[in-house]
Ligand code: AHG
Ligand code: MN
């Protein structure tokens with residue numbers, strides 16, 4: 001029997017969002033509209049991604065972002081598209097993006113929400129037709145409505161997210177999000193231009209047999225992480241690593257696995273960014289039954305202090321994360 005709030009597979013995303021809104025009496029509709037804006041921006045990026053090779057959208061911009069990474073053309077375009085969609089919608093007063101150093105003021109000071117985003121995740125895969133994604137994280141602002149938003153609105157901590165999600169531009173395009181209850185996935189149907197509910201109330205398997213990390217960095221990992229990888233190999237686990245966090249996370253979420261991005265010599269704090277990579281995926285992960293840790297504490301418990309701070313990330317099936325922790329902190 002279906003849960004009273006559950007909806008059948010095939011429901012459109014718009015209808016789903018509207019029905020959820022009426023089910024939760026507190027909702028004023030702004031968050032619903034914001035989620036629809038994100039979904040729409042996702043459709044536009046999806047279009048650009050699909051024809052990138054035809055319209056000279058592959059390759060680098062020749063510029064660097066605040067992280068010192070070379071920006072790809074699609075990084076820049078996705079950033080512009082999302083900013084535009086979120087600004088036009090009116091619900092968002094400020095944005096932070098991987099591609100911009102400072103907070104982006106939309107001018108909608110009446111807006112109740114702020115959004116942290118990785119407009120395009122998996123840059124190195126853009127030019128080679130491999131899956132890439134978008135990650136977003138939504139907070140209710142803490143500064144007074146009507147005033148100019150500040151970075152305090154973004155440095156609230158992972159538990160304060162009101163919604164988080166990602167769009168994966170893969171062999172099909174799929175939007176996965178949660179507002180803190182269940183995690184649901186909507187596959188984009190090109191023929192009708194709509195996202196349709198394809199995976200209701202996603203739950204990850206309790207354990208799995210996939211491990212995902214950039215094993216080229218193995219010698220740079222802490223010896224205990226290396227020992228855990230040896231354990232994975234002794235168990236005959238399967239190695240799968242795409243190099244797009246969104247895609248690696250999504251596969252492991254569905255199949256059961258663990259994703260690791262430990263500190264390396266090049267990135268002693270880890271490579272992934274807390275506010276628009278680790279927090280949103282950890283928020284989804286926990287709602288789907290996964291665990292997410294930086295090796296010391298739950299990712300959602302990490303204290304935020306910088307818009308672009310990095311963190312080690314270990315995320316996946318709970319039994320696998322526990323086994324990793326047993327290696328990292330023997331005796332605890
Ligand atoms: P982004 O493309 O948004 O900068 O993110 C890159 C991240 C993530 O997508 C991916 O999982 C990871 O970098 C891959 O890093 P390595 O190439 O070091 O494995
Ligand atoms: Mn980047």
Ligand code: MN
Nearest residue numbers: 118120121122
């Ligand atoms: Mn990324």
Ligand code: MN
Nearest residue numbers: 098118120121
């Ligand atoms: Mn990115």
